[in-house]
Amino acid sequence: MTTPTVAAPRTRRPRTPDLLAGLAGLAAGAVTVGVGALVAIVTGPSTDPLVAVGAAFVDATPGWLKDAAVAAFGTADKLVLGVGEALVLAALAAVAGVAARRRWSVGAVLVVLLGGVAAFAASLRPDTGALAPAPAVVGTVAGLWTLRELLRRLPPAAPPTAAAPGPVADGPAPPGRRTFLRLTALAAAVGVVGAVVGRVAATGARGAQAARAALRLPSPARPAPSPPSGVQVAGVGPWATPPADFYRIDTALVVPQVDPATWRLRVHGLVEREVELTWDELLASDLVEAWVTLACVSNPVGGGLVGNQRWLGLPVRDVLARAVPTADADMVLSRSADGFTASTPLEALTDDRDALLAVGMDGAPLPPEHGFPVRMVVPGLYGYVSATKWVTELEVTRFDRVSAYWTQRGWSERGPVKTQSRIEVPRTGATVAAGDVVVAGTAWAQHRGVERVQVRVDDGAWQDADLAADGGVDSWRQWRWTWPDAAPGDHVLAVRAWDPDGPQTGVPADVVPDGAAGYDTLDVTVT
Ligand SMILES: Nc1nc2c(c(=O)[nH]1)N[C@H]1C(S)=C(S)[C@@H](COP(=O)(O)O)O[C@H]1N2
Numbered sequence: 180m181t182t183p184t185v186a187a188p189r190t191r192r193p194r195t196p197d198l199l200a201g202l203a204g205l206a207a208g209a210v211t212v213g214v215g216a217l218v219a220i221v222t223g224p225s226t227d228p229l230v231a232v233g234a235a236f237v238d239a240t241p242g243w244l245k246d247a248a249v250a251a252f253g254t255a256d257k258l259v260l261g262v263g264e265a266l267v268l269a270a271l272a273a274v275a276g277v278a279a280r281r282r283w284s285v286g287a288v289l290v291v292l293l294g295g296v297a298a299f300a301a302s303l304r305p306d307t308g309a310l311a312p313a314p315a316v317v318g319t320v321a322g323l324w325t326l327r328e329l330l331r332r333l334p335p336a337a338p339p340t341a342a343a344p345g346p347v348a349d350g351p352a353p354p355g356r357r358t359f360l361r362l363t364a365l366a367a368a369v370g371v372v373g374a375v376v377g378r379v380a381a382t383g384a385r386g387a388q389a390a391r392a393a394l395r396l397p398s399p400a401r402p403a404p405s406p407p408s409g410v411q412v413a414g415v416g417p418w419a420t421p422p423a424d425f426y427r428i429d430t431a432l433v434v435p436q437v438d439p440a441t442w443r444l445r446v447h448g449l450v451e452r453e454v455e456l457t458w459d460e461l462l463a464s465d466l467v468e469a470w471v472t473l474a475c476v477s478n479p480v481g482g483g484l485v486g487n488q489r490w491l492g493l494p495v496r497d498v499l500a501r502a503v504p505t506a507d508a509d510m511v512l513s514r515s516a517d518g519f520t521a522s523t524p525l526e527a528l529t530d531d532r533d534a535l536l537a538v539g540m541d542g543a544p545l546p547p548e549h550g551f552p553v554r555m556v557v558p559g560l561y562g563y564v565s566a567t568k569w570v571t572e573l574e575v576t577r578f579d580r581v582s583a584y585w586t587q588r589g590w591s592e593r594g595p596v597k598t599q600s601r602i603e604v605p606r607t608g609a610t611v612a613a614g615d616v617v618v619a620g621t622a623w624a625q626h627r628g629v630e631r632v633q634v635r636v637d638d639g640a641w642q643d644a645d646l647a648a649d650g651g652v653d654s655w656r657q658w659r660w661t662w663p664d665a666a667p668g669d670h671v672l673a674v675r676a677w678d679p680d681g682p683q684t685g686v687p688a689d690v691v692p693d694g695a696a697g698y699d700t701l702d703v704t705v706t
């Protein structure tokens with residue numbers, strides 16, 4: 180049975196009720212999110228429905244997409260994810276409102292499904308307990324109730340007439356409609372305030388933060404040598420990266436809050452005896468300090484996902500020596516409070532390099548986003564296979580038994596840092612005056628050492644640059660070269676660094692699966 184439409188006059192169907200129902204859906208969605216965030220103050224930041232769904236999305240993201248996100252948005256990738264998630268949720272909430280107006284059960288099922296996804300995502304987080312689904316469940320109930328109450332107050336549609344189609348266009352809104360809009364705005368406001376208060380309370384001045392503020396780190400048994408004068412070349416970025424400018428890369432949508440008072444490091448697996456280390460025991464041990472340059476495997480040639488700092492911590496080999504790895508072990512899988520894992524060759528943690536369970540950065544406790552209270556730092560390896568932040572567990576194991584977070588997503592299981600160099604002076608696209616031109620930058624070959632840096636102009640021969648003072652084999656090294664008699668015109672400069680094995684490769688490689696390669700180049704105009 181079909182309705183004959185051919186002969187029907189062109190009357191417009193009243194759209195307004197759908198629009199208003201969509202608004203009601205949006206407001207109810209805001210209430211769901213806000214109430215969820217408030218409940219998450221009690222149950223923990225990673226149980227917040229938005230955070231939990233975002234985290235599940237991050238974990239399900241294939242390596243190439245993560246790589247593309249970091250390439251496109253750098254360290255703003257989390258913000259972009261949050262905004263995208265909010266837009267998708269808003270659209271679904273509006274659809275649920277419209278559906279519920281026509282058939283309550285359809286709208287309600289959609290809302291419950293969304294809530295169910297969030298509850299499930301929260302229960303999957305490794306750092307949440309039995310109450311993990313609570314914020315999503317309570318938020319969903321509050322959202323459903325809001326939607327129902329708002330839809331009950333939906334003003335009746337103005338009857339369409341053929342002569343003047345559509346509802347009242349101008350003049351004051353009828354009282355029913357005004358009340359509805361006010362209530363909808365109120366619900367939306369409650370939701371937004373709840374979300375903001377919840378988020379601030381969950382990540383703000385809580386246990387870990389307060390503990391950090393009250394902390395004083397012990398002095399190292401072996402302090403780092405102060406860097407020799409002359410490590411810094413004028414115009415090049417700071418040799419010691421200020422913590423506030425230090426790149427941040429991790430999968431955590433909210434910074435894990437780990438209270439040192441309850442922190443434990445569990446060392447287990449292929450060991451003769453399991454070891455459990457408390458914060459007090461860690462601080463009472465002989466701590467050492469070392470300058471180490473940390474680099475991200477996602478750093479493109481010439482990029483900024485690399486930084487150098489002075490770390491304070493306990494050598495990992497001291498902890499492993501207490502546990503005594505068995506002869507068949509070849510890897511340590513470190514695990515963080517929020518479930519991230521990294522696979523580090525056992526050898527890199529037991530040889531004489533300064534592989535640390537770090538508690539300090541730049542003479543202060545680790546900033547929360549850089550792993551407070553304890554993280555790993557291993558010279559010579561990319562962060563994704565070594566630098567676990569908020570670390571709570573070391574499982575001594577074998578590469579052929581388990582694989583770590585990024586290895587499961589297509590990245591190499593081992594990640595030695597590739598020798599690299601970049602040009603920082605002059606800036607990209609710069610115009611310089613003909614004559615002698617200073618070219619300068621940074622090079623790194625952690626734990627092997629930069630032995631030489633060379634610069635090439637166009638297709639000319641490689642020229643040796645001057646190396647700045649050496650701050651240690653695990654730190655990057657700055658360099659400077661004077662380009663004699665630069666001639667007017669457009670030129671391309673390239674740089675390459677040498678480690679003890681020879682020059683870095685000039686063959687370009689993508690960041691996947693084990694780090695970018697190729698020469699950093701600079702287009703410059705000489706006038
Ligand atoms: N818990 C945790 N630790 C982590 C990561 C992570 O996602 N979670 N990312 C690693 C990666 S890929 C890098 S490059 C370094 C970055 O450390 P930073 O943010 O202190 O610079 O942390 C490593 N440690």
Ligand SMILES: [Mo]
Nearest residue numbers: 475476562563
């Ligand atoms: Mo990384």
